Amino acid sequence: DAGVTQSPTHLIKTRGQHVTLRCSPISGHKSVSWYQQVLGQGPQFIFQYYEKEERGRGNFPDRFSARQFPNYSSELNVNALLLGDSALYLCASCLEGLETQYFGPGTRLLVL
Amino acid sequence: GENVEQHPSTLSVQEGDSAVIKCTYSDSASNYFPWYKQELGKGPQLIIDIRSNVGEKKDQRIAVTLNKTAKHFSLHITETQPEDSAVYFCAARLYSGGGADGLTFGKGTHLIIQP
Numbered sequence: 001d002a003g004v005t006q007s008p009t010h011l012i013k014t015r016g017q018h019v020t021l022r023c024s025p026i027s028g029h030k031s032v033s034w035y036q037q038v039l040g041q042g043p044q045f046i047f048q049y050y051e052k053e054e055r056g057r058g059n060f061p062d063r064f065s066a067r068q069f070p071n072y073s074s075e076l077n078v079n080a081l082l083l084g085d086s087a088l089y090l091c092a093s094c095l096e097g098l099e100t101q102y103f104g105p106g107t108r109l110l111v112l
Numbered sequence: 113g114e115n116v117e118q119h120p121s122t123l124s125v126q127e128g129d130s131a132v133i134k135c136t137y138s139d140s141a142s143n144y145f146p147w148y149k150q151e152l153g154k155g156p157q158l159i160i161d162i163r164s165n166v167g168e169k170k171d172q173r174i175a176v177t178l179n180k181t182a183k184h185f186s187l188h189i190t191e192t193q194p195e196d197s198a199v200y201f202c203a204a205r206l207y208s209g210g211g212a213d214g215l216t217f218g219k220g221t222h223l224i225i226q227p
Contacts, residue, residue, distance in 0.1 A: 004155075033214055042118075042201050043156065045214025056214055059113075090155055099144045099205065101215065103155035 002027070004093050004104030012110045013081050021076045021107045025093030031055075032074040033101060034066055035090040043090055049074055050096070078109075086111045114139040116204050118218025126226050131192055133221045135202035136184040142204040145178060145185050146215070150199045159200075160187070189223075197225045 005024045013019050025032050031050040035043035045058035049068035068074045072093075078085055088108050092101040115138040125131045137145075143164040148156035162169045162176045162185065169176050173192075178185040189196055199222050203215040 035214070040220075042116075042203075042217030042219050043215070045216070048214055058214055100146070100158065100161060102158065103148070105153075105155045 004091055004102055006091050006104040006107050008107060010108045014112050015081055017081050018079045019081060021089050023091030023104060024073045026102055029093035030072050030096050031094045032068055033092045034076045037088040037090055081111045083111050114142055114204055114216040116202060116216050116218040118202050118221060120221060122222045124224040124226055125192055127192060129192055131189045131223055133187045133200055135218050137204040141206050144205045146203050147176060147187050148201045156201060192225050194225050197223060
């Protein structure tokens with residue numbers, strides 16, 4: 001079975017631009033979470049979506065938004081990019097009712 | 113909110129020796145504690161997890177212990193091998209079925225296995 005997939009793998013943007021990152025969960029998983037991992041740190045929770053509804057949000061500004069589609073895939077959008085948004089963005093999926101999260105390979109975003 | 117502290121930040125051990133990584137958490141309501149291994153250029157991979165109603169769990173060379181009273185949990189790797197070299201993260205989560213809270217991660221431990 002395919003694991004969590006994310007696209008693109010790498011991305012370079014300039015300050016002020018916006019970016020859309022995509023995630024497909026493991027087949028059968030209905031919950032998707034997004035995390036930001038700055039170099040040398042642990043991942044930080046951004047959002048969790050379940051059945052297309054936002055179930056949780058971390059301490060991130062409104063420039064960050066996300067949505068989940070009927071096929072349970074998800075997009076993370078970041079507007080007005082700042083240099084500090086440069087990071088590895090990770091998507092994780094889990095089965096309904098279970099707490100184990102499985103991570104994808106991430107999208108590495110560089111903001112210049 | 114939850115805060116997770118992880119020590120040490122770097123751990124170097126001889127191949128075949130044991131490695132221990134320790135984490136403490138702040139929210140006594142947290143009830144789920146996974147450990148992830150992250151290799152360079154890859155996403156975190158779950159290696160073992162434990163729930164608050166269990167004190168210890170073992171899977172081959174890997175074991176995790178949880179002390180709820182002291183709010184700390186540890187990862188033990190025995191008979192270390194070169195492929196164990198990676199960054200290891202502990203995490204904590206309050207899981208209530210609705211899945212509203214994300215994982216709170218420690219800052220990671222870079223484990224180096226010396227040949």
